[in-house]
Amino acid sequence: MEINQILTERFPFMSIGILQSRLSWSIQLRWLAIVGFFLATITTKYIFELALPFETIWQLLVVLTVINLSYVFVLKIFKEFTFLYEIIFLTLHIVIDLIILTVLIHLSGGVENPVYLFYIFHVVLSSIVLPRWYPYVIATFVIILFSGLVYSEYTMIVPHYCIFNTDTHENLALIILVLIIFAVTVFITTYICTTFMKIFRQSKREIDSLNRKLVKADQQKTQFFQYSSHELKSPIVAIKSSIDGVIANYSDKIDERPLSVLKRASIRSTQMLNILKELLELSRNRTLAPQVYTEKVEINKILNQAIERETENADVKNIKFAVDIEKGDPYLTGKISDFEKIFDNLIGNAVRYNREKGEVKVSSESNNNLLKIVITDSGIGIPPKDLENIFAEFYRSENAKKVVNFGTGLGLSLVKQIIENYTGRIEVSSKIDIGTTFTIYLPIKGK
Template sequence: MILAVFPFIAGLFSFILGLVVLIVGADTKNSKWSFVLFAGSVGVWAVFISLFMIVKNAVAGEIFVGIYYVAALLIAYAFLVFSLSYSGVKLSHATSILALLPWAILSGFIVVPGMFISSVEITNKTVQLESSYYIIYSAIFVLYVSIGLGYMAIKAFRNRYGAHLRTLTVALFICILGGSYFNLLMPLFGNYSLIIFGPLFSFFMVFSVFYSIAKHGLFDIRLAFVRTVTYVLSLSTLAAVYVVVAYIIFNQILGQTSTISQILINVGLTLTLAFLFQPVKIFFDHLTNSLFYKDGYSADDFYAALNKVLTSTTDLRSLLKRISHMLSDTFKSEQAFIFVFTEDRGFISSGTDDHSKLPYHDAQEIRNLTEIILPDSPIISKTVRRMMISHKIALIMPLIREHELIGYVCLGDHRTSTYSRRDRRVLRTIADELVIAIQNALSVQEVKDLNAHLEQRIDAATKELRTSNAQLQKLDEAKDEFISMASHQLRTPLTSIKGYISMIMDGDVGKISKDQKHLLEEAFMSSERMVRLISDFLNVSRLQTGKFIVDKHPVNLAKLVAQQVDALASSAAAHNLKFIYKKPKNIPEIELDENKIQQVIMNFCDNAIYYSKEHSKINVGLALIGNQVEFTVKDTGIGVPVTEQGQLFTKFFRATNARKQRPDGTGVGLFLAKKVVDAHDGKIVFESEEHKGSTFGFMLPVKKA
């Protein structure tokens, strides 16, 4: 009779375990409900065997026998469904119902009096069964249990990280083997004397499942279980202390005491134990944590270490790899990698060594993901579930910034168990930090890519510019060569033309009329301008080729200016203009290249003639200012626009209004004038106001000859 209590206690423990898993347990691999059914069936089976061993009423005994035989076959069915689902086998509803059909049929036979159970002897606790039905019953039981254990064993011993599954498989095998021997095999031969020992193996089953819960997080109720154990141990310890101390005080020290004394002592003991509860609880907290969380992790330590990793580099691939290794080590994942979308409809993926390569089209399948998912999550489609299984991904966490998905954190199978709610809570906590770090690294990567792209474009543009510049230099050299050659070739015939015109004007070939002389003078001046123009082109060519030489010697600059003004007086008169020049007497001789300075003076004066208004005066000045001499030509002509004055002395440039006034200009006169003045260490003088006139000239240092 005393032994009959143990199956009852074992059954109660099975009920409690099933209830706890039902209320707070996670649906690990869709096996929660099948385990609850398994634990409940074991509980019913053990309790009613205990009741059968205790009961004296024959009718009640027959009912109890029927119930525990129905429950025993339900144990086999529940174990089959639990083991298959926990091993990763997806059972359809039709398959589950079909597997339940033999139980339903045999249960009908069991409850019908005299059909499965022939008779029950309540005195000596024996049961007579119809052998044919019992053989079928036993065969179904053995078949279901064998299939379940076989799948669990295959899953456990194939997986190098399946330690928890191996432990659970071995424990359940021993439990079912012992129960089957005492409650299935021996009754087959009519021996019911030892059936009470069968349910005792449920103690072993309860212990093994509790071990899996506490050690490996089965059904994700380890925290609740460990805390319950802590409180039970704390309260049991304090109760034991109370009993021992009270016994010693009341029986060994004080003997018989009054009621008031007993009350005071009890109050004192109670208060003392109340103060001791917290230290005792802390002690058992540390003890249970060291036993059950030896392979666990501290969330605070993980956060601190992760912050260091997130700030360790801005290289995106390196950052993703470091984060993945840390996640794999912390959460004991077989693999870990992070998948990040990029702006160009591409992606970057990096993780632990030999991690799965998630194709872009597979990543698009979960683009609408907003929560952490597992392969057994009810919210995912069959396509996504197959994708996760094929890539050996056990958890996917989306990385979202401002309602925009930027990527995923993917973890492989857990090495010892499954990912707990605590694991998922920790992952959600770090999601925002990961997003910020990845966004920063992406920005840096985009800047690097942009810089690399710009460098490539700059290199290509530079190469193209160098090629174009080389071609332009060749063209410029060809142009300079042509100008030099053409100038030399034109100079000889023009000199001859000037000579012949001069001879005709001097009367060497006969007397000429006044009109003829006027025409000849115009032709002579035009030929002189042509000679000067050719001389300018030759000087420009010499500047380009480095052959521009300044040949200085003492020159009377005042006399030179007077000669040029006199030479151009007739040309000015032809345009109804007049030069005003007063030759100064205090200008010393200066070291100059006479021909080149003469060209500059003539260029300034000639421009004044062409761009001045008719019936106006052109003021030519020469003055000694300190240790410099200043030459100026001031007209009242068209002037130079302010926006174009900065380019006036560059090669071939002509102001807009000058091109309209004199289309045949070349734009080399002022350029050459500046080069000549610069070669004499001088400075160009220039002032202009559009529509009112201009002043051109130069200042040269006085170095007396």
């Protein structure tokens, strides 16, 4: 197993992109810390007139500025780190920051200066980013740094810079109390943060595991669709051909009642073939890898052709078309058959589920390389409870079943899938007994 895969499993809430954003975020915070500390020293020197080694502090801030600039430079030059290097780089951030913070605390008052509480920020960050026992290593490192600083000032190994004119750094009992409270605070903070992260990481692993199972189940379903559709198509074609052959050659010799049964069987077999065709189309689109199309598709032309194909069915119910298609030829690259399926499905449904003497409105307009197509009918409408499922596979609303008792429930699912393959989207709104509106948004290349 590759090291990156192992690290990804141990850091389920992390990715290279997230780590890079954390690095950028820490760089920005470091700029704020540099500016804030510099302004604090200016205020301390000229307003409170404390005797601190300000020049040394400023030199250290310059060093921190150079380090931060180097971080910026590294991130810009080496844009693609491996996951392992991202973790190492972020860990170095934390360690270097802790060392510099310790020196700044020493130069600005040591144990007298509450700035040492800033250690907690790095403890929290390490608990979020690092796995298992590594945050406790950082926590221990923090305690060693601060305890070493306090001990060094107490024993005069390094000079103490006083800010309150007190002997706090020489009060052994107070120092021990501060260090105990500080150590307990650091470890408790680490424990709380790591416990939460452990829960979160475990939840993420379970979610990822369930997601993999769902993806696998979905793939198996698609494979079943492909296999069953392919295997069933041939015998059904043979059955239909046989029935149609009998009807064509012997209809004058067959009584009306058995002839009617044969005709219904032919119609049902045609419907079954349509179901298999839609299943194949749906499974093919689900497994289709992203492709680069070069064929120019003239949307308005295909839309008008789809309307013409439904005119005969509309005339049977005295349904009128109100067409307001924008002038010009908005186009994109793709497969003409894909867009024929989209418009045939939507316009066909608008006619099929419409009322007698109803109306179907079809309009289009483009703006900023985005084509908007609206198809509205005055039909039965879709109940609110069914709207959220209308694009689900095999789903048909109850009122639709009453109007047309046979259907696959695959058409709208296929339409949505094709539109999304072209980075478009489809929306639906409807009111019972008033009508339904489908709105399609497609990115276009031009007019």
